[in-house]
Amino acid sequence: MTEVPPAETPSPEEFATFRQEVRTWLQRNAPTPPAFQLPDSFMEVGKPEQFAFLQAWQRKVYEAGYLGMAWPTEYGGRGRPQAYQRIVDSEMARANVPFMVNVIGLMWAGPVIMQLGTETQKRRYLPKILSGEEIWCQGFSEPEHGSDLAAATTTAVRDGDEYVLNGTKIWTSLGTEAKHMILLARTDPNAGSKYKGLTFFLAPVDVEGVEKRPIQKMTGEYGFNETRFDNARIPADCVLGQVGEGWSVAVTTLMFERGASEGQAGGLAMVPLRVSDVVELARQCRLDGVPAIEDPQVRDRLVGFAIEERAHALNMARARNQALTRDRPFAIMMMNKLTFSEFRRRLSAFAVSLEGANAGRYMGDPHAIEGGEWQRHYMNAFSATIGGGTSEIQRNIIGERLLGLAKG
Amino acid sequence: MTATEESTEIRFGEDLDLLAKSASDVMRDRCTLEAVRASAATDTGYDEALLAQIAELGFLGAALPERYGGAGLPAAALVAMAEPMGRYLYSGPFVASTLAGQLLAYIDDPISQQTYLPQLARGELLASPALYEPDGSYDPLAIVTTASRDAAGLLLSGIKTGVLDAANVGLLLVSALCDGEPAVVAVQRTSLPDGSITRETLIDETRRSYRIVFDDTPAVRIGGDATQGLRFVHQLGALMMAADMSGGTIGSIDLTIDYLQTRTQFGRPIGSYQALKHPMVDIFVASEHGRSLLYHAATVFDGESRASECAVRMAKAHCGSTFTHAADRSIQFHGAIGFTYECHAQLFLRRAQWAEYQFGDTRHHRRNLQALLL
Ligand SMILES: Cc1cc2nc3c(=O)[nH]c(=O)nc-3n(C[C@H](O)[C@H](O)[C@H](O)COP(=O)(O)OP(=O)(O)OC[C@H]3O[C@@H](n4cnc5c(N)ncnc54)[C@H](O)[C@@H]3O)c2cc1C
Numbered sequence: 001m002t003e004v005p006p007a008e009t010p011s012p013e014e015f016a017t018f019r020q021e022v023r024t025w026l027q028r029n030a031p032t033p034p035a036f037q038l039p040d041s042f043m044e045v046g047k048p049e050q051f052a053f054l055q056a057w058q059r060k061v062y063e064a065g066y067l068g069m070a071w072p073t074e075y076g077g078r079g080r081p082q083a084y085q086r087i088v089d090s091e092m093a094r095a096n097v098p099f100m101v102n103v104i105g106l107m108w109a110g111p112v113i114m115q116l117g118t119e120t121q122k123r124r125y126l127p128k129i130l131s132g133e134e135i136w137c138q139g140f141s142e143p144e145h146g147s148d149l150a151a152a153t154t155t156a157v158r159d160g161d162e163y164v165l166n167g168t169k170i171w172t173s174l175g176t177e178a179k180h181m182i183l184l185a186r187t188d189p190n191a192g193s194k195y196k197g198l199t200f201f202l203a204p205v206d207v208e209g210v211e212k213r214p215i216q217k218m219t220g221e222y223g224f225n226e227t228r229f230d231n232a233r234i235p236a237d238c239v240l241g242q243v244g245e246g247w248s249v250a251v252t253t254l255m256f257e258r259g260a261s262e263g264q265a266g267g268l269a270m271v272p273l274r275v276s277d278v279v280e281l282a283r284q285c286r287l288d289g290v291p292a293i294e295d296p297q298v299r300d301r302l303v304g305f306a307i308e309e310r311a312h313a314l315n316m317a318r319a320r321n322q323a324l325t326r327d328r329p330f331a332i333m334m335m336n337k338l339t340f341s342e343f344r345r346r347l348s349a350f351a352v353s354l355e356g357a358n359a360g361r362y363m364g365d366p367h368a369i370e371g372g373e374w375q376r377h378y379m380n381a382f383s384a385t386i387g388g389g390t391s392e393i394q395r396n397i398i399g400e401r402l403l404g405l406a407k408g
Numbered sequence: 409m410t411a412t413e414e415s416t417e418i419r420f421g422e423d424l425d426l427l428a429k430s431a432s433d434v435m436r437d438r439c440t441l442e443a444v445r446a447s448a449a450t451d452t453g454y455d456e457a458l459l460a461q462i463a464e465l466g467f468l469g470a471a472l473p474e475r476y477g478g479a480g481l482p483a484a485a486l487v488a489m490a491e492p493m494g495r496y497l498y499s500g501p502f503v504a505s506t507l508a509g510q511l512l513a514y515i516d517d518p519i520s521q522q523t524y525l526p527q528l529a530r531g532e533l534l535a536s537p538a539l540y541e542p543d544g545s546y547d548p549l550a551i552v553t554t555a556s557r558d559a560a561g562l563l564l565s566g567i568k569t570g571v572l573d574a575a576n577v578g579l580l581l582v583s584a585l586c587d588g589e590p591a592v593v594a595v596q597r598t599s600l601p602d603g604s605i606t607r608e609t610l611i612d613e614t615r616r617s618y619r620i621v622f623d624d625t626p627a628v629r630i631g632g633d634a635t636q637g638l639r640f641v642h643q644l645g646a647l648m649m650a651a652d653m654s655g656g657t658i659g660s661i662d663l664t665i666d667y668l669q670t671r672t673q674f675g676r677p678i679g680s681y682q683a684l685k686h687p688m689v690d691i692f693v694a695s696e697h698g699r700s701l702l703y704h705a706a707t708v709f710d711g712e713s714r715a716s717e718c719a720v721r722m723a724k725a726h727c728g729s730t731f732t733h734a735a736d737r738s739i740q741f742h743g744a745i746g747f748t749y750e751c752h753a754q755l756f757l758r759r760a761q762w763a764e765y766q767f768g769d770t771r772h773h774r775r776n777l778q779a780l781l782l
Contacts, residue, residue: 279782293782303777307722310414311697317416318700323425324418332700335693395689396682403665403692405679 009081019087025064026095031057037363037371039223040380041270042103043173043387046214046222051177054101058132061267067100068130068265071114076127077265085266093272100267104174105129105136108256109182111263113202116241116249125180125202130265137178137205139169139185139227140250146171147393149184150194150247154229156185156201161236163187163201165209165229171387175212175225181205184250187243198246200253202238209233219379257388258337260330270384273344273377275309278302278351285354285369292354305347312339331402338394341384348378415715418700419707420488423481428488430465434458435496441752444497444614452576453616454500462502463531472509476525483510483644487651487706494655494763497755499614501534503648504572508535508581511641514711515592515632524579524594535579537641538568538595538620546768548583548642549635555584555593555627562586562593562629564622570766574618575605582627583638592634593627600625612762614755640711643720645767647702647709650723653731653763654702657695660731660756664688664738671743684741691734698727718780725773728764735760 010018034053039045045054061067069085071077078084100106110129113121128134145151154167165185172181183201191197205212209232212225241249255261279302282293292298318324319332351374352359361368362375385391399405438458447455462468470485472478479485486506493502509528512521512535527533539548553566564584574580580595597605604621668679668688678684705719735757739746746753764770 282782299778299782300774303774303781306777306781307701307726307774308697310722311701311726313414313416314418314700314704315697317418318703321418321420321703323422323428324420324699324703331692331696335696339693339697392682392686395686398689398692399679399685403679403688405665405668405685405688406677408680408682408685 009083015083015087018084019091022066022088022091023095025066026091026097029060029064030095030097031060038098038271039221040377041383042099042101043383044217044219044221044223044380045101045174045177046217051101054098055132055135057098058100058102058267061100062131067106067267068110068126070263071110071126071130071265075114075122076130082262089266089268092268096272097268099269099271100132101174101177102129102132102135103267103269104138104178104182105134106265106267107269108253108264109136109138109180109202110265111256111261112182112249112253113240114263115252117202120237121202121240134179135174135177137172137174137181137227139172139181139183139203139205141169141171143168143170143226147390149250150198152184152186152198154183154185155189156183156187156199156234158187158236159233162233163236163239165203165232165234167229169227169229170225171215172212172225172227173223173387175205175227176214178205181227182240182253184246187246191244195247197244198250199243200240200246200249201234202240203234204238207232207234217380218382219376254389258334258394259340260333260336262333271377273347273351275302275305275347278305278347278354281351281370281374282354285356285358287354287356292356298354301350305343305350308343312343315339328402334402335394335398337384337388338391338398341381342391345378345381345385348374348381352378415708416704417707418703420484420703424485424488427467427470427481427485428492431467431489432492432495434461434465435492435498439493439496439498441497441755444499444755447499448613453573453614454576458498459500459502459531462500467502468505468509468531469529471506472513472525472529476513476521477529478513478525483647483709483711484703484706486510486644486648487702490648490651491655491658491702494652494759495659497614497656497659497759499612499616501536501573501576503645503652504536504574504577505531505534506648507572507641507645508537508577508579510644511537511581511592511637512630514640515630515634515637517631520594520628520630533579534573534577535581536572536574536577537645538571538574538580538582539638539642540568540570542567542569546642546772548638549590551583551585551590553582553584553622555586555591555629557586560626562627564593564595564625564627566622568620568622570608570617571620573616574620575607576616580620581630582622583634584627586629590634590638592630592632592637594630595622595625595627610762612758614759615762636712642767643711643717644709646724646773647705647720649763649767650698650702650705650720650727653724653727653760654695654698656756656759656763657691657698657727657731657734660734660738660753660760661688661692661695663752663756664734664741667742678741687737688741691730691737694726694730695734698723698730701726714780718777721768721773721777721780724768725770725777728773729770731756731760732764 066088068077070082073079156163183203187199188197211228285292363372469478474480555562701723705723738753
């Protein structure tokens with residue numbers, strides 16, 4: 001059973017040394033938890049102090065060399081094999097350190113710029129994505145067009161060396177803090193098909209004519225906006241790819257966003273929820289007068305979640321083995337977003353149920369178990385089952401593209 | 409239990425890949441669903457020519473030690489072969505004989521190894537472990553059958569059930585209590601009087617298992633640590649059955665998808681309806697998870713360690729529940745044709761319903777995982 005590693009892959013010893021180095025660095029540099037509550041993910045950054053804290057942490061990680069490790073050095077990266085970044089990411093999860101705030105930049109705007117951007121665009125945008133100096137947001141969804149993204153109606157009209165934007169984007173995560181937006185807008189309303197005539201922009205959103213209205217989430221938190229464009233002017237050279245070919249750029253972006261393509265700068269995007277934490281919770285909580293961990297139903301469900309969590313981790317390991325993915329090479333990567341987000345939702349709902357008569361308490365109640373965090377985790381879990389394309393849309397895509405079933 | 413700390417190793421090198429491909433090729437050519445039905449209609453339940461071909465390809469000795477004529481591959485090789493076999497609903501004494509051979513190779517008794525392993529590796533001798541008893545326990549150490557000493561040697565008495573392919577093998581490796589301790593004894597099938605082996609009627613018509621009544625049957629004790637050996641073979645059985653079921657799931661999915669693509673109602677392929685499409689995707693996702701759990705279990709299998717036990721139990725529990733569900737939905741998604749004997753969907757459902765209850769069902773493994781994980 002010999003597995004020949006690709007030539008430039010570092011040896012297991014190099015990896016082990018590196019892992020130890022990262023572990024030590026994290027021990028020494030992990031920020032002390034602040035007095036205020038941190039958000040569950042980059043989508044719920046709703047307060048200035050949360051943002052400042054997270055931005056400082058991203059900068060620190062970047063300066064230590066642990067972000068964008070596989071991005072080329074000329075764009076601020078470290079030019080090393082992706083495997084190094086995977087080690088960093090897993091160590092960050094293990095150490096429970098805060099996530100990176102500039103997720104849209106690191107995970108999908110950046111990779112798509114890397115893939116399709118001009119040299120000028122790459123040099124202009126990528127380094128500041130990594131350092132967190134310039135925050136990115138995403139203007140895809142509109143009030144009337146969510147899942148049916150290609151039907152977007154926000155317009156961009158060329159005027160000299162500028163485009164003039166009009167329309168409304170919504171659910172803009174990090175919209176308040178962002179300097180740039182990856183924006184899908186219609187440049188040619190008469191192109192014949194909804195997929196044509198769209199253009200993809202790297203739009204500045206700190207310009208005149210852009211109005212940002214924060215929207216409160218069901219948890220009570222903030223973190224996304226409605227973004228209105230009222231004759232906002234942006235430079236024409238911020239088009240990414242070809243004018244009128246925005247749909248294919250958007251699809252490429254979504255592949256990065258959903259983890260179906262690799263090339264992300266790395267880092268965590270949200271607070272990891274682990275089965276081991278829920279097992280711990282089951283030890284703390286009592287149901288019907290006995291520790292929840294002793295309840296036979298609870299025990300069986302915990303085992304079920306543990307199997308599923310293990311399967312996710314092993315899927316990632318198998319995804320890197322060609323022989324074991326040859327039949328449908330993209331299957332695992334394409335189903336990641338669906339399986340991770342739905343798992344997180346079910347796991348956190350189950351965790352809440354372990355609190356029994358105390359489960360109805362929420363953040364702010366002095367007697368809420370673990371500060372009502374699991375209740376918040378559960379509600380915020382929908383951000384990933386809806387955002388980035390809903391679970392239903394993911395199932396359509398997998399059914400149609402992978403299994404070859406007809407479109408509805 | 410910290411999942412992040414546990415190994416996620418999946419080793420599946422070129423040699424295993426070639427073996428899996430070769431198994432897959434043979435099965436695709438020779439084990440069509442029509443051939444499966446034809447074999448099922450025979451008394452022995454298998455195609456002798458195909459078994460000979462499998463032996464020729466070295467499948468029966470793949471994971472036996474080289475010094476006994478095997479190829480010396482790790483246990484993962486068994487998964488590499490068993491999964492494609494399950495995919496094509498293959499049946500026959502491959503599983504039984506492999507388990508018996510592995511049991512012999514595991515419990516350290518050089519004399520019986522020398523006697524049997526070279527023949528087993530070549531397929532000249534077939535064997536089967538006889539482990540389970542009428543009370544239906546999955547515990548390989550819950551033994552009532554006894555081997556008592558007499559002047560000539562050991563005499564075996566008791567009843568074994570679910571003995572795979574017993575009527576078609578030469579050697580039976582039987583678990584028994586000897587002086588109150590678990591033991592493994594060898595019985596020559598031909599030494600059993602007529603009527604001691606009766607065929608069981610199984611929901612899976614492609615499989616064969618038998619009930620054996622031992623009544624002062626002469627037996628020879630196999631040396632070595634029988635308790636460990638029985639645990640080992642039980643766990644390996646679960647691993648091979650998980651592979652069979654993972655393969656069966658893939659076969660069932662392929663069959664169902666084909667129907668969803670071709671059958672039209674209301675002017676559209678039925679696969680365009682999300683009420684069918686989305687559950688199909690969920691089954692596919694579960695199948696992919698099952699494969700990852702399976703290949704990892706195959707990688708870490710040793711029949712002893714906690715990691716091995718944990719991985720095998722997870723794989724069997726998950727692949728089992730996934731296959732039974734996939735096969736169940738396959739019937740429904742075929743409509744009335746799916747309810748017929750003629751439709752191949754039933755073959756998968758019957759295989760799933762049988763295999764789920766071999767070497768520990770989902771409930772059993774999940775229950776045992778509690779102690780390992782919580
Ligand atoms: C927390 C959060 C953050 C977000 N951040 C951003 C962001 O930064 N930028 C951005 O552009 N967008 C963002 N979104 C928006 C997100 O991408 C959309 O909400 C999503 O694509 C769904 O669109 P919709 O809300 O309009 O729902 P709809 O499309 O109206 O869907 C409503 C329901 O119908 C179902 N449905 C729709 N079409 C089908 C179909 N064909 N088949 C089956 N079911 C269907 C959906 O699954 C859903 O259950 C965010 C959303 C959330 C919740």
